[in-house]
Amino acid sequence: MRTWFGRTGFYVLVAVIILYSLFPFYWVFKSSMESSVALNQPTTGMLPVQWTFVHYEAIFAVENFLRPLLNSMLVAGLTTIVSVILGSMAAYGLARMPIKGKALILGFVLLVSFFPQIAMVGPLYLVFRHLHWLNTYQSLVIPYLILALPITTWILTAFFGQIPVDIEEAAMVDGASIRQTILKVFAPIALPGIFTAAILGFLLSWNDFLFALSFIQSPNMDTVPLALVNFRNAYYVHYGQIYAGVVVASLPIALIVLFLQQRIESGLTAGSVKG
Amino acid sequence: MAAKLATRPRDQLPRSRRGASYLARRRRVGYLLVLPALIALALVAIYPLLYNLVLSSRFDVATEPGTQHFVGMQNYHSLVVDPAFWGDLLHTGIFVVISVTLEFVAGMILALVVNRKFRARGLVRASILIPWAIPTAVSALLWKMFFDIRSGFVDFALSALHLPGAQTVWFNSPVLAWVPIILSDMWKNTPFIALLLLAGLQTIPQEIYESAKIDGASSWQAFWSLTLPLLRPAILVALIFRTLSAMLVFDTIFVMTGGGPGQSTEVIAYYNWYKYMVSLNFGYGAAVAVVITILALLLAGIYVRILRQREGFVT
Amino acid sequence: MVSRTRAKRAGMGILSGAILMGALAGCGSAAQSSGSKTVNLVFATQGLGTEAQATQQAVKEFEKLHPHIHVQIETLSASSNSAYQTLVTDLNSGSATPDVITSDVIWPPTFAAAKWIMPLNQFHPNMSRFYPGMVKAGEYKGKLYAIPWFINVEGVYYRTDLVKSPPKTFTQLVSDAKAAMAKNPKLIGLAFEGNKYEGAVTVFQDVSGGFGGSFLNSKGQPVLNSPQNIRALTWLDNAIKTGLSPKAVTGWEEGNVQQAFLSGDAVFATNWPYLYPLAEQKGSAVINKVGFVPPPTQGGKPTASLGGDDLVINKNTKYPKQAWELVSFLTSAKTMTQRALISGDPPARTDAYTPALLKKAPWFKQEEAVYADATPRPVTPLYPRISARIQEALSATYSGQLTPKQALDQAQKAVQAIVSGHGS
Structure with a gap:
């Protein structure tokens, strides 16, 4: 009896967890299918009063939501590429090369991830203004390095440290240069780790709101979160379109998570310096 | 994982065969490899900090061009005497304590649940990770509408079940406005804590529990006297990471309340952003940024001390 | 002529695959005529949907009348705060562009005090037909800095x-x-x-x-x-x-x-x-x-x-004369009437309320009574x-x-x- 009770309790808990995680998505989906009129009336049920796709049509036909999607992908993608390249190089140096002050370097990288993003906004704004870089892609890619580069470096250092050194050693015994060893022997083995770091770097850049809010000035440069918050004209906030936009913006993220869940989990735990 | 770096001197393996010059070359290459990342981080992170330090001693307001001048500590003085700053600091403190506590408890429960083997485990793990991956601003939008008085679920559910609290305008109450804010923050961040704790849980060998059971300990006792102490490092890491990011909460506040009603949900990051980017008072904004940076670095210092105490960390 | 700011902003190839960038940069500076005598004005304005449509049509007609002036419309964020911030950034940097700016009725004093926009008295505008409350809101220290575009x-x-x-x-x-x-x-x-x-x-x-x-x-x-x-x-x-x-x-x-x-x-x-x-x-x-x-x-x-929008001119514009041409065209009775018909923005001058407009949009008659009590x-x-x-x-x-x-x-x-x- 007691175990039955315990097991039921356990599954109730599991159900609560899944509901808390996923039900808000259902609600936003339901609202995105509701007409504007219904959205302004008290809610009457768990299903839309009348199913409609107008908000989805509007975000692509009227608001050109494709543009922020592309902007976000481009900016997050570029940040990821730069972070992974710089991060892999640094990680290889830290994990494999006999350099001094490793703890110091890793400590510094970690320290940077502790720097408050909000404190960077002002100075970067002024510097970008001076360079006439506000409202450009680089005004996002560069600050996003603060978000993505520390964690990529940490993850990759941890991953590279786990790869057995024997293979590289054998290659070097065969007379391969450092460069050849890295590119031909090491890189293929390290690829899964690099991929993990890339996913996390991408998600972290994709998630930014503060930098985009501060450095982006015209609607055609909006990233996804910024565009969603700005779905409005001078007077009118388009709630239906916001809901539809949230659904559209969440889908790719949900897919990434579903397919790459284990990589993300291992990367997250490695990146936060698990001993 | 990083620990393994230190346990075996892999980087020195070729030494015996290749001699000192080869070692020096590898070392040089090593520095060259690390350097670009360090330069990039210094430029985007260190430079702004120094910039803030200099700027915070100046009067510099964008809408009053030509009036910039050195003012010494005056910006800091104005900051210290501004009751709004202290109010926002207090809000931030309360938010940190409540949200981190709740997220920690919920994260621990989540981790314990997911650490057990059961049928829907994969589904649970995936479903908690999705909220984590959603941008904070989007999460805030989602929960804002969840609490909307017309189209929101909360009002609908409360009215349908004839519970008190229906027809509440959550965002018009200095206290209740925090409920959606904290729920949104929890939704997004609890999974992160859970993952860290889970990784810690998985390093605890099962045998310990079995011998505790033989000794007649209840599972509750085992949790308090075995799990918690063994998890201590993971718990500290999780708490510090979350404390830091809760201290800097911005997106959620900006999207959900804009600091309102009145100034009751204003936090220090919002205060800083407003002075810098809306009032365009750069000197003052820089002073606020310096103060926030010091607070964050204090936390980082505690974190590093904890890591140092931990066995096996690169030294 | 591509302005300096634009050119620098366009030069963002440093970090990126040029192809992707090119695809996303879309229209913009590359397409503009360079060299010849054509003057390129940048017009920073808010407004989406029908408002944007009205602006585009007016600008097209202006370009037809002035073949040597090309007007590039730069759309600012619909959020008032961020549009303000953008303008302050551009103006504070001393940039020559945007040349002509749509300004919320509450901004001209700030811009004028900062010496970012030019007094317009030199062009001898005739303000007699504009709503006086709105004209007053564009004055700072005895000089006129803003021409009303539409009243609210x-x-x-x-x-x-x-x-x-x-x-x-x-x-x-x-x-x-x-x-x-x-x-x-x-x-x-x-x-x-x-x-x-x-x-x-x-x-x-x-x-x-x-x-x-x-x-x-x-x-x-x-x-x-x-x-x-x-x-x-x-x-x-x-x-x-x-x-x-x-x-x-x-x-x-x-x-x-x-x-x-x-x-x-x-x-x-x-x-x-x-x-x-x-x-x-x-x-x-x-x-x-x-x-x-x-x-x-x-x-x-x-x-x-009183709300509404004014037009102001950047003090550092290279083409004050052409900028004024644009402002005076956009604030003419005819253009205002047209804008009212397309987007419903109420004209800021009395002579724009033509019988044709009032016939099509009879509510303007009631609205006019309210304009009389407009208070900045x-x-x-x-x-x-x-x-x-x-x-x-x-x-x-x-x-x-x-x-x-x-x-x-x-x-x-x-x-x-x-x-x-x-x-x-």
């Missing part, structure tokens, strides 16, 4: 089928609303903008003026906690407390008020002229049941908060900061944290500090 005033909408005649006093408004609500308890007595943002300030200005209050006195000193203002804020606060307005108005902006009124749920609503055509359109539940009047009075004078918000470079304090006071009152008097006392203190140069 916040008045009171009412339901002609529920209220016999528009209320003369605020007390009358309450009793009219209560009478209608007694017959149909589902009705909202007064829908107004109560969120923590600029729109709450304009509503408060409407009521404050009606009670005889104001924000600054004639010497520019704040008088926020005057008995009149306290009475005005108490009246608004009571509207919420007594159920005349739903509690939800504390989160409402124009769009929410619009929804409430168009769906037939509200007896009275504070809003801008844009709502009128929408109320007479298909989809509205109140067709032919709409009246729009200046706010009532109770010891003060009818006060309809304080014309001072400090206004954005003053407004932030008033917003806080209103929000703190509506949420019950402070009484109207406490809130206004606090705002008064803060604004005094701002005006005397100590506050932030």
Whole structure:
């Protein structure tokens, strides 16, 4: 009896967890299918009063939501590429090369991830203004390095440290240069780790709101979160379109998570310096 | 994982065969490899900090061009005497304590649940990770509408079940406005804590529990006297990471309340952003940024001390 | 001629695959003619949808008339705060572009005080046909810096089928609303903008003026906690407390008020002229049941908060003459009439209300009566900061944290500090 009770309790808990995680998505989906009129009336049920796709049509036909999607992908993608390249190089140096002050370097990288993003906004704004870089892609890619580069470096250092050194050693015994060893022997083995770091770097850049809010000035440069918050004209906030936009913006993220869940989990735990 | 770096001197393996010059070359290459990342981080992170330090001693307001001048500590003085700053600091403190506590408890429960083997485990793990991956601003939008008085679920559910609290305008109450804010923050961040704790849980060998059971300990006792102490490092890491990011909460506040009603949900990051980017008072904004940076670095210092105490960390 | 800023902004290839960039950079600088004598003006403006359409059409016609001037439209964010920030950034950097700027009616003093925009007296504009309140809002220290583009005033909408005649006093408004609500308890007595943002300030200005209050006195000193203002804020606060307005108005902006009124749920609503055509359109539940009047009075004078947009010229523009040509074309009666027809933006000059326009959009006749009571918000470079304090006071009152008097006392203190140069 007691175990039955315990097991039921356990599954109730599991159900609560899944509901808390996923039900808000259902609600936003339901609202995105509701007409504007219904959205302004008290809610009457768990299903839309009348199913409609107008908000989805509007975000692509009227608001050109494709543009922020592309902007976000481009900016997050570029940040990821730069972070992974710089991060892999640094990680290889830290994990494999006999350099001094490793703890110091890793400590510094970690320290940077502790720097408050909000404190960077002002100075970067002024510097970008001076360079006439506000409202450009680089005004996002560069600050996003603060978000993505520390964690990529940490993850990759941890991953590279786990790869057995024997293979590289054998290659070097065969007379391969450092460069050849890295590119031909090491890189293929390290690829899964690099991929993990890339996913996390991408998600972290994709998630930014503060930098985009501060450095982006015209609607055609909006990233996804910024565009969603700005779905409005001078007077009118388009709630239906916001809901539809949230659904559209969440889908790719949900897919990434579903397919790459284990990589993300291992990367997250490695990146936060698990001993 | 990083620990393994230190346990075996892999980087020195070729030494015996290749001699000192080869070692020096590898070392040089090593520095060259690390350097670009360090330069990039210094430029985007260190430079702004120094910039803030200099700027915070100046009067510099964008809408009053030509009036910039050195003012010494005056910006800091104005900051210290501004009751709004202290109010926002207090809000931030309360938010940190409540949200981190709740997220920690919920994260621990989540981790314990997911650490057990059961049928829907994969589904649970995936479903908690999705909220984590959603941008904070989007999460805030989602929960804002969840609490909307017309189209929101909360009002609908409360009215349908004839519970008190229906027809509440959550965002018009200095206290209740925090409920959606904290729920949104929890939704997004609890999974992160859970993952860290889970990784810690998985390093605890099962045998310990079995011998505790033989000794007649209840599972509750085992949790308090075995799990918690063994998890201590993971718990500290999780708490510090979350404390830091809760201290800097911005997106959620900006999207959900804009600091309102009145100034009751204003936090220090919002205060800083407003002075810098809306009032365009750069000197003052820089002073606020310096103060926030010091607070964050204090936390980082505690974190590093904890890591140092931990066995096996690169030294 | 590609401007310097544009050119630098366009040169963002450093980090990226040029192909992707090229695809996304879209239109923009590359397509512009370079070299020849064509002058390239950058026109920074807000507005999406039909407003953007009206702007594009006007610009096209302007280019036809002036073949040597090319106008590049730069669309700013729809959010007022971020558009302001963008403009301040461009202007503060001393950039020569944008050459011509659409400015919210409350910004010119700030821009003028910072010496970012040029006085327009040198072009000898004829302002006699423009609404005087609007012209005044564009003056700073005796010089004219802004030409009104379209006018906007916040008045009171009412339901002609529920209220016999528009209320003369605020007390009358309450009793009219209560009478209608007694017959149909589902009705909202007064829908107004109560969120923590600029729109709450304009509503408060409407009521404050009606009670005889104001924000600054004639010497520019704040008088926020005057008995009149306290009475005005108490009246608004009571509207919420007594159920005349739903509690939800504390989160409402124009769009929410619009929804409430168009769906037939509200007896009275504070809003801008844009709502009128929408109320007479298909989809509205109140067709032919709409009246729009200046706010009532109770010891003060009818006060309809003035909004709207001006056109201003960047002081560092390389082409002041051409910029003026554009401004004077866009603010001509003919262009304004056309804009009113396309987007519903009310012309800022009386001679633009042609019989043809009034025939197509008869509501402009009612709106004109409200323009007469248009009252600008304080014309001072400090206004954005003053407004932030008033917003806080209103929000703190509506949420019950402070009484109207406490809130206004606090705002008064803060604004005094701002005006005397100590506050932030």
